Amino acid sequence: MEKEVSLKEPKEIVELSYLYDFYGALLKEKHRLIFEDYILNDFSLSEIAEERQMTRQGVYDVVRRCRIKLREYEERLQLVYKFRQTREKLEQIETIARAGGDKEAAQVIARLAEEIYDMI
Numbered sequence: 001m002e003k004e005v006s007l008k009e010p011k012e013i014v015e016l017s018y019l020y021d022f023y024g025a026l027l028k029e030k031h032r033l034i035f036e037d038y039i040l041n042d043f044s045l046s047e048i049a050e051e052r053q054m055t056r057q058g059v060y061d062v063v064r065r066c067r068i069k070l071r072e073y074e075e076r077l078q079l080v081y082k083f084r085q086t087r088e089k090l091e092q093i094e095t096i097a098r099a100g101g102d103k104e105a106a107q108v109i110a111r112l113a114e115e116i117y118d119m120i
Contacts, residue, residue: 019070
């Protein structure tokens with residue numbers, strides 16, 4: 001069993017933000033709002049609990065369940081993984097285009113890559 005990472009570690013926040021961007025709409029609205037407040041808006045568990053008239057433990061449990069659910073979605077759908085792989089391949093294409101001698105072709109490739117970035 002993998003060790004649970006603190007919810008407030010920067011790497012964990014970035015990862016959860018990516019997962020939320022892709023799968024947040026699949027969470028229940030109440031859970032989504034609590035998760036947003038804690039992860040994206042950097043509110044404390046106590047602040048959220050007070051605002052929502054819940055216990056601090058209740059808020060923590062919702063955030064933890066959301067984290068588990070988001071990871072399950074990614075495990076099944078792999079959208080974040082595919083997004084990262086696509087972005088990496090585009091960066092490689094741009095690097096190769098810049099290394100070539102044809103500046104006009106490199107500009108066209110860079111423009112097309114930008115359009116693809118915007119789409120994903």
